Amino acid sequence: xxxxxxxxxxxxxxxxxxxxxxxxxxxxxxxxxxxxxxxxxxxxxxxxxxxxxxxxxxxxxxxxxxxxxxxxxxxxxxxxxxxxxxxxxxxxxxxxxxxxxxxxxxxxxxxxxxxxxxxxxxxxxxxxxxxxxxxxxxxxxxxxxxxxxxxxxxxxxxxxxxxxxxxxxxxxxxxxxxxxxxxxxxxxxxxxxxxxxxxxxxxxxxxxxxxxxxxxxxxxxxxxxxxxxxxxxxxxxxxxxxxxxxxxxxxxxxxxxxxxxxxxxxxxxxxxxxxxxxxxxxxxxxxxxxxxxxxxxxxxxxxxxxxxxxxxxxxxxxxxxxxxxxxxxxxxxxxxxxxxxxxxxxxxxxxxxxxxxxxxxxxxxxxxxxxxxxxxxxxxxxxxxxxxxxxxxxxxxxxxxxxxxxxxxxxxxxxxxxxxxxxxxxxxxxxxxxxxxxxxxxxxxxxxxxxxxxxxxxxxxxxxxxxxxxxxxxxxxxxxxxxxxxxxxxxxxxxxxxxxxxxxxxxxxxxxxxxxxxxxxxxxxxxxxxxxxxxxxxxxxxxxxxxxxxxxxxxxxxxxxxxxxxxxx
Amino acid sequence: xxxxxxxxxxxxxxxxxxxxxxxxxxxxxxxxxxxxxxxxxxxxxxxxxxxxxxxxxxxxxxxxxxxxxxxxxxxxxxxxxxxxxxxxxxxxxxxxxxxxxxxxxxxxxxxxxxxxxxxxxxxxxxxxxxxxxxxxxxxxxxxxxxxxxxxxxxxxxxxxxxxxxxxxxxxxxxxxxxxxxxxxxxxxxxxxxxxxxxxxxxxxxxxxxxxxxxxxxxxxxxxxxxxxxxxxxxxxxxxxxxxxxxxxxxxxxxxxxxxxxxxxxxxxxxxxxxxxxxxxxxxxxxxx
Numbered sequence: 001x002x003x004x005x006x007x008x009x010x011x012x013x014x015x016x017x018x019x020x021x022x023x024x025x026x027x028x029x030x031x032x033x034x035x036x037x038x039x040x041x042x043x044x045x046x047x048x049x050x051x052x053x054x055x056x057x058x059x060x061x062x063x064x065x066x067x068x069x070x071x072x073x074x075x076x077x078x079x080x081x082x083x084x085x086x087x088x089x090x091x092x093x094x095x096x097x098x099x100x101x102x103x104x105x106x107x108x109x110x111x112x113x114x115x116x117x118x119x120x121x122x123x124x125x126x127x128x129x130x131x132x133x134x135x136x137x138x139x140x141x142x143x144x145x146x147x148x149x150x151x152x153x154x155x156x157x158x159x160x161x162x163x164x165x166x167x168x169x170x171x172x173x174x175x176x177x178x179x180x181x182x183x184x185x186x187x188x189x190x191x192x193x194x195x196x197x198x199x200x201x202x203x204x205x206x207x208x209x210x211x212x213x214x215x216x217x218x219x220x221x222x223x224x225x226x227x228x229x230x231x232x233x234x235x236x237x238x239x240x241x242x243x244x245x246x247x248x249x250x251x252x253x254x255x256x257x258x259x260x261x262x263x264x265x266x267x268x269x270x271x272x273x274x275x276x277x278x279x280x281x282x283x284x285x286x287x288x289x290x291x292x293x294x295x296x297x298x299x300x301x302x303x304x305x306x307x308x309x310x311x312x313x314x315x316x317x318x319x320x321x322x323x324x325x326x327x328x329x330x331x332x333x334x335x336x337x338x339x340x341x342x343x344x345x346x347x348x349x350x351x352x353x354x355x356x357x358x359x360x361x362x363x364x365x366x367x368x369x370x371x372x373x374x375x376x377x378x379x380x381x382x383x384x385x386x387x388x389x390x391x392x393x394x395x396x397x398x399x400x401x402x403x404x405x406x407x408x409x410x411x412x413x414x415x416x417x418x419x420x421x422x423x424x425x426x427x428x429x430x431x432x433x434x435x436x437x438x439x440x441x442x443x444x445x446x447x448x449x450x451x452x453x454x455x456x457x458x459x460x461x462x463x464x465x466x467x468x469x470x471x472x473x474x475x476x477x478x479x480x481x482x483x484x485x486x487x488x489x490x491x492x493x494x495x496x497x498x499x500x501x502x503x504x505x506x507x508x509x510x511x512x513x514x515x516x517x518x519x520x521x522x523x524x525x526x527x528x529x530x531x532x533x534x535x536x537x538x539x540x541x542x543x544x545x546x547x548x549x550x551x552x553x554x555x556x557x558x559x560x561x562x563x564x565x566x567x568x569x
Numbered sequence: 570x571x572x573x574x575x576x577x578x579x580x581x582x583x584x585x586x587x588x589x590x591x592x593x594x595x596x597x598x599x600x601x602x603x604x605x606x607x608x609x610x611x612x613x614x615x616x617x618x619x620x621x622x623x624x625x626x627x628x629x630x631x632x633x634x635x636x637x638x639x640x641x642x643x644x645x646x647x648x649x650x651x652x653x654x655x656x657x658x659x660x661x662x663x664x665x666x667x668x669x670x671x672x673x674x675x676x677x678x679x680x681x682x683x684x685x686x687x688x689x690x691x692x693x694x695x696x697x698x699x700x701x702x703x704x705x706x707x708x709x710x711x712x713x714x715x716x717x718x719x720x721x722x723x724x725x726x727x728x729x730x731x732x733x734x735x736x737x738x739x740x741x742x743x744x745x746x747x748x749x750x751x752x753x754x755x756x757x758x759x760x761x762x763x764x765x766x767x768x769x770x771x772x773x774x775x776x777x778x779x780x781x782x783x784x785x786x787x788x789x790x791x792x793x794x795x796x797x798x799x800x801x802x803x804x805x806x807x808x809x810x811x812x813x814x815x816x817x818x819x820x821x822x823x824x825x826x827x828x829x830x831x832x833x834x835x836x837x838x839x840x841x842x843x844x845x846x847x848x849x850x851x852x853x854x855x856x857x
Contacts, residue, residue, distance in 0.1 A: 037857075202855050215848055220829075220837050221649060223641070243847055245840065247648055247827045252674040256641040259634060263614070263645030266632050267653065268838025271645070289635050379852050382845050391838060413838055414612045414630035414646070415653050424625075424633040425617070433625050434583075434633075 005186045006098050006111065008076050011064030012142075012190045016134060017089060018081040021053040023131035026156070027081075028059040028374075030135045033152050035063050036203050036376050038144040039196040043068040045373040047554065050228070050312040056085045063142065065193040069340070069375045070483035073557040077188075079137070080106070081117060082130050098188060100137060113188065120174050129171040136175020141183050142190055146176050198376040202341075206370035206479075207232025209341040210300060213348025214272055215244055216380075218387045219298070221271035223251040223260040225279060228312045229368035230302035233274035254279040258286030262295045266423060268391055268413035270352050274300040277319040278308065284326040287361050291331025293423040294401070294409070294448065296355035296362075299323075300348075303367040305553045314553030315368035317478055317526040320535065323363045324505055330445065332358070332452045335505040336460070337365040339481025343502055344370070345380050347460075349387075356390045358455050359411060365504070367526070369555040370479035394419025399430040403443060407450030452506065459508040466497030472568055473518035475544075477501040477532055480524055480556060487561035496565060504535065512540040520545040522568060524561070527551055572602050575627050582626055584619055589740040589766025589777075593687060594623055596743055600750040611654045614643040616668065619694050620660035620687035637667025640675040640684070644823060647680045650836035651824045654754070658685040661763070662692050662700040665721050669701075672723075676730040679759045680823040685750070686723065686761070687740075689768040690775045697771035707774060723763050725803035728796060728815045733758030735799070735815040739784055740766035741777050745811070752813060758820050765811075787812035794818070 014031075018024045024046065032042045041064045048057040060075075062068045073092045080086050080101045086093075086109070093099075095110060103114040115137065121130035132153065139149045149172050157165045182188040204212070211233050214222075224234045238248045247269070251257040257273045264271035275283065280301045290297045301323055305316040323335055334354055338344040348364055355362040394412035398419025402409040409430075412421045422432030427444060429435045465485050472495055476484050481500040488498055499514060501507075515521055515536070523533040523544045528551045533544040548564045550556055575598040584590045601611065613624035617636035624631035630653075634642050643657035657664075657675075664672055664686045675684070690707070692698040697709050699716040702723070706715035727735045734756040738746040746764060753760035765784065767776050785808045792798060799815035824830060833840065 200856055202852060204855065208855075212848065212851070215844060215851075218844070220840075221645065223645070240851065242828060243851070244844060245829045245833070245837075247829055247837075249678075249827075251641070252670050255638065256671055256674070259638040259641040260645040262634070263632060263642030264649050266642070267612070267646040267649045268836065269645075269649035285635055286638075293632075293634075379856065382849060382852075385845075389838075389841070413650075415610050415650055415836070416838065418609060420609065420628065420630050422625075422631045422633075424631070425635055426633065432631070434622065 017058035018084040039194040043375040125167040132171035133175040136172040137179040140176035140179025201376040209344030211236035213345040217349035217352030221264040254282040258283040287327035294359040320531040337478040393417040460503040470497035471495040515542040587769040616659040616663040618660040640671040644680040661688040691772040734760035
C-alpha cells in the first residue's frame with residue numbers, strides 16, 4: 001500500500017460507532033439504502049447495548065461488488081460519531097484501519113483523517129446532525145450520486161419540519177464534499193466495481209423477511225409480548241395490519257400470547273407468536289396444550305444469550321434444546337431455522353401450512369444477528385407460493401379426534417357446519433371429552449405420535465454448499481450459513497463442504513447417509529454445549545469430530561471461520 | 570327452543586352429590602334456551618377444576634384448556650369469529666388466582682364474552698386448599714392456622730377496572746341466577762358473573778345456609794350506572810350483595826378495536842382473498 005494514500009479494493013468494511021441515541025440506526029438505514037440504490041451489494045449488522053442512551057453501539061456496513069452477508073472483524077474505515085468511545089472496537093482495528101473522526105478526541109490511534117464532525121454538525125444546526133454528515137462523507141467517498149442520498153433524506157425526515165429536512169440536506173452536502181475530496185485527492189480511495197443488479201433488489205433484515213413470510217403464509221392473528229430481539233415481528237405486522245386484515249395485540253404476558261394463539265387457530269384463524277428464549281420458557285405449558293389438543297400454532301423464537309436475562313441485545317444459538325424438549329408430555333413438533341433472508345421468507349410461509357396440515361406447533365428459530373442484519377437479495381417469486389387451509393365443515397357426527405390411519409383427524413372449527421368441535425387439555429376420547437379409559441389413552445398417545453411419520457416425510461432437506469465429494473462436512477444451522485459460505489469460498493479447500501440445516505427437527509431421512517460419507521464431521525454453533533452436535537448424535541447416530549463453539553454474544557466473523565476451517569485436518 | 574337442545578342424557582358427571590355445579594349447569598342451559606342461542610354457535614371456554622368440566626356436560630363447542638388460561642383463549646376465539654357466542658367459565662381459583670393477570674387485562678380489552686366464575690371459596694378438585702376468595706381464618710391442610718390473608722374481592726376489582734358488566738349471584742337461587750346469567754350473556758362487552766356456590770366436600774363453613782344468611786339482593790334503589798355506589802356496595806362489610814352491581818355502557822368491544830371488521834363482517838376463516846397483490850406492492854415499495 002502506498003504510504004501517501006490509503007487504497008481499499010474490491011470491498012470495504014465501514015464501521016460507524018456512537019452512543020445509544022445518537023442516530024447510528026439512522027445512518028445505517030440511509031447508507032444501506034443509498035448504496036444499494038447506487039448499485040452496490042450491501043450488508044449491515046449492528047451490535048448494541050441494552051440501554052436507550054449512552055454506552056457504545058456500532059454498525060458494520062460492508063459494501064462490495066460481490067454479494068456479502070457475513071460479519072467481518074476487519075474494519076477498513078472506522079467512523080466514530082460525536083466523540084464516541086472506540087475502546088470496544090480496538091481488538092478489531094489493525095494498522096490498515098483508517099479512522100475518520102475528530103483527531104484530538106481519539107487518543108492513540110494511527111491513520112486518522114481529521115474530520116471535525118462536531119463542528120460541522122454545529123454549523124448546520126446541532127450535534128444531532130453529525131450522523132447525517134457521516135452519511136454524506138461515505139457517499140462522497142464512494143462516488144455515489146448525491147441526489148440519491150438527498151432523496152432518501154427527504155423521504156426519511158418527511159414527517160419533520162421543512163427546517164429539519166433542510167439542515168439534514170446541508171449536513172449531507174458538507175459530508176459529501178469532504179468524502180469526495182478524500183477520494184479525488186487520493187488520500188482515501190475505494191476501488192470497487194458496481195454490479196448494478198442490487199439497485200432493484202429487496203433490502204431487508206431478518207425480522208422483515210420473517211414478517212413478510214408470515215403475511216404470505218396467511219397470518220391474520222398475533223398476540224405477543226415485546227422482548228428483544230423478537231419484537232420486530234410484532235411491530236412489522238402491527239404496521240401492516242390494516243392492509244392485510246391482521247389482528248395484532250400486545251399481550252399482558254407470554255402465557256396470554258400462546259393461549260390466545262391457540263384459541264385463534266381453534267376458531268379458524270392462522271395465529272403466530274413471537275418471542276425470545278425467556279418468553280418461550282413461559283409458554284411451554286401452552287406448547288404442551290398445542291400438542292395435546294392438536295391445535296396448530298407458529299412460534300417464532302429469536303435467540304439471545306441466557307440463562308435468564310442473559311445479554312438481552314446479543315446473539316446466541318442456545319435455545320435449541322429448549323424448543324425441542326419443552327412442553328411436558330410427548331407430542332410431535334417441527335423446528336425450522338432460516339439461514340438466508342430468503343429462508344426467513346419461505347420457511348415462515350411454509351410454517352403456517354405445516355402447522356395446519358399436521359396440527360402441531362411449528363417453531364421458527366432465529367437469533368439477534370439474523371433479526372438485525374440487512375442485505376440485498378432478489379425479491380421472492382410470490383406466484384410459487386401456495387397456502388392450503390385444512391379446515392373441514394362439520395357434520396352432526398363430527399368427532400374432533402377421530403382415530404385414523406395416519407394419526408391426523410380432520411379439523412373442524414366452531415360454527416362451520418352442524419357438528420360440535422370439542423378440544424380438551426385432558427386426555428380425551430374421540431369426541432374431545434375427558435376420559436380416564438387407559439386403553440383409549442394409549443391409543444391417543446400413539447395417534448398423536450403417529451403423525452411423526454408423515455411429518456418426517458415432509459421434512460426439509462439440508463442444503464449442501466460445495467462439492468458432493470466432500471471429505472469433511474461442516475454442519476451449521478440458522479444464521480451461520482452465510483458466514484461459512486463466504487469463508488469456504490475464501491479458503492478454497494475442495495475437500496470441505498457445508499451442510500446447512502433449515503429444519504432441525506425432525507431431521508430429513510437422508511441426513512445420516514450424508515454424514516456417514518464424510519471422513520470427519522464438524523459442527524459450528526453459537527453455544528457452549530454443542531446442542532446441535534448432540535442432536536446429530538441422538539437422531540443420526542453420528543459422532544461429531546470437532547465442534548467450533550462461540551458464546552460471547554457476538555456472531556462468528558468470517559476471519560474466525562476461515563481460521564477454523566484452515567485448522568481442520 | 571327446547572331445553573333438550575343443550576341437554577346430554579346418560580352422562581357420567583364427575584361432581585359430588587349436592588354440588589352447586591349441578592344447579593349452575595341447569596340454570597345455564599335454561600338461560601341459553603330462553604335466549605335462543607343455537608348450541609352450534611356457542612363456545613364454552615374453560616380452564617381446569619370441577620367447575621371447568623361443565624362444558625363437557627352440555628351440548629356445545631368447547632375449548633377446555635389450561636388452568637387459569639380460559640380468558641386469553643376466549644378473547645381470541647371471539648375476536649376471530651364474532652358470530653360465536655363465547656362464555657369463559659371456571660372456578661374462582663382458576664380465574665382469580667392462576668388467571669389473575671388475564672382477568673385484569675381481559676377487562677381492559679373488553680371482548681364481548683361472558684365470564685362465569687363458580688365461586689365456592691375453596692379448591693375442590695385438588696382437595697381443599699384455600700382459594701383467593703376464602704374467608705380469613707379458613708382452615709385447610711395447607712392453611713394450617715387458617716387463611717392468613719384477606720380474600721380477593723373480584724367485584725370491587727372489576728369495578729375499579731371499569732368492567733363493562735359486573736354481577737354476582739348465588740347458585741341456590743335458581744330463578745334469580747338464571748335472570749342474571751341471561752343479562753350477562755346478552756350484555757355487549759365483557760360481562761362478569763361471580764356465582765357463589767357451596768362445596769359440599771371441602772368447605773363446611775360456606776354452606777348453602779351460610780350463603781343464604783350472608784347475602785341479599787340489590788334492589789331498585791341501587792343504580793348500576795353509578796360506579797361509586799357500585800364500588801361502595803362491593804366493599805361493604807356484613808352481608809354481601811347479589812345482583813347487577815355495575816354497568817359501564819358504551820365501551821368499545823375488543824372485536825371492534827381490532828379493526829378487521831370495519832369493512833368486512835365475516836369471520837376470519839371465511840376470508841380467502843389472495844394477498845399476492847398487496848404483498849407485491851409492499852415488496853415493490855421496499856425495492857426503491
